[in-house]
Amino acid sequence: MRKPERTRGKRPPIRLGRIAPTTLTARLRELHELGGDPELERFPDLGELYLVLQHAQRIASGLKQPVDHPVNVRGEAALLRAKLWQYLREQADAGQLRAIEAGRQAGVPWEHFTEALCVASKQGAYQKARRLKAEEVRVGNERRSPEVARAHEDRAVAEERAERARILTQERRFPLAQRVARQLLEHRAGLVVATWSQYWLEEISETVDDRISAGERANFTGYVESFVRSVRQLALERGTQPATTDGARQALELAVQFVSQELSPIPQQVAGSQFGNQSGSGARIRQQGGE
Numbered sequence: 001m002r003k004p005e006r007t008r009g010k011r012p013p014i015r016l017g018r019i020a021p022t023t024l025t026a027r028l029r030e031l032h033e034l035g036g037d038p039e040l041e042r043f044p045d046l047g048e049l050y051l052v053l054q055h056a057q058r059i060a061s062g063l064k065q066p067v068d069h070p071v072n073v074r075g076e077a078a079l080l081r082a083k084l085w086q087y088l089r090e091q092a093d094a095g096q097l098r099a100i101e102a103g104r105q106a107g108v109p110w111e112h113f114t115e116a117l118c119v120a121s122k123q124g125a126y127q128k129a130r131r132l133k134a135e136e137v138r139v140g141n142e143r144r145s146p147e148v149a150r151a152h153e154d155r156a157v158a159e160e161r162a163e164r165a166r167i168l169t170q171e172r173r174f175p176l177a178q179r180v181a182r183q184l185l186e187h188r189a190g191l192v193v194a195t196w197s198q199y200w201l202e203e204i205s206e207t208v209d210d211r212i213s214a215g216e217r218a219n220f221t222g223y224v225e226s227f228v229r230s231v232r233q234l235a236l237e238r239g240t241q242p243a244t245t246d247g248a249r250q251a252l253e254l255a256v257q258f259v260s261q262e263l264s265p266i267p268q269q270v271a272g273s274q275f276g277n278q279s280g281s282g283a284r285i286r287q288q289g290g291e
Contacts (some may be wrong), residue, residue: 035063190248
């Protein structure tokens with residue numbers, strides 16, 4: 001099932017990122033043909049971006065505006081050149097940064113980069129490398145500074161640490177999540193689902209028996225949690241019950257307790273007579289082998 005789309009506001013880009021440069025150079029060649037480029041037969045191969053830009057820059061002032069033609073040939077060509085130079089600059093900055101990082105990994109000291117980076121000292125080389133890194137990772141109104149680069153690196157380290165902790169915690173809960181999921185699937189006909197709850201139930205159904213790696217097991221536990229939250233939200237929005245049968249209600253109750261981490265032994269099967277009159281601590285579930 002296709003994941004429902006979320007709408008999110010767009011922020012202005014601070015870099016071009018991935019574009020199709022040959023599409024732009026092909027259009028630039030068309031404009032040069034329209035403008036009567038006297039050296040059109042010498043127009044470089046479309047994949048030779050730097051050579052194309054050199055040729056286009058040299059011929060730019062000689063392009064003519066065709067009579068009664070709606071396209072501003074020289075104007076559009078200038079815009080394309082500006083965009084392609086920006087793209088080339090971004091590629092050059094990224095390539096230079098990769099070269100610096102490779103050199104540092106190979107043991108090259110900072111002072112050996114001074115000539116290549118056109119700086120006077122090893123501190124200058126380090127600072128320039130940090131600014132290149134900042135340009136690669138910065139977002140929004142962030143400055144192109146070493147401090148921004150360090151902040152992003154610290155954030156990445158923290159996110160990686162948090163992800164490892166999440167996987168460790170969620171993988172430990174996987175056996176219980178899998179049993180909860182199977183009970184939900186057994187009684188899925190009695191669950192009231194739509195949109196997101198339906199999506200997560202399908203994800204659970206498709207992955208309940210093939211989780212192998214720690215990451216997959218952790219993600220599956222998250223699927224169960226997401227399903228419970230979305231099915232309860234749906235019931236709240238509609239003012240209806242999330243389940244229509246006793247078996248589904250009991251399976252969902254155990255799932256809710258699992259998500260709330262009110263953990264106690266889960267029976268292998270949800271039987272109508274086994275949970276129908278239980279409440280409180282007697283019906284609570286605990287993760288086997290828990291803390």
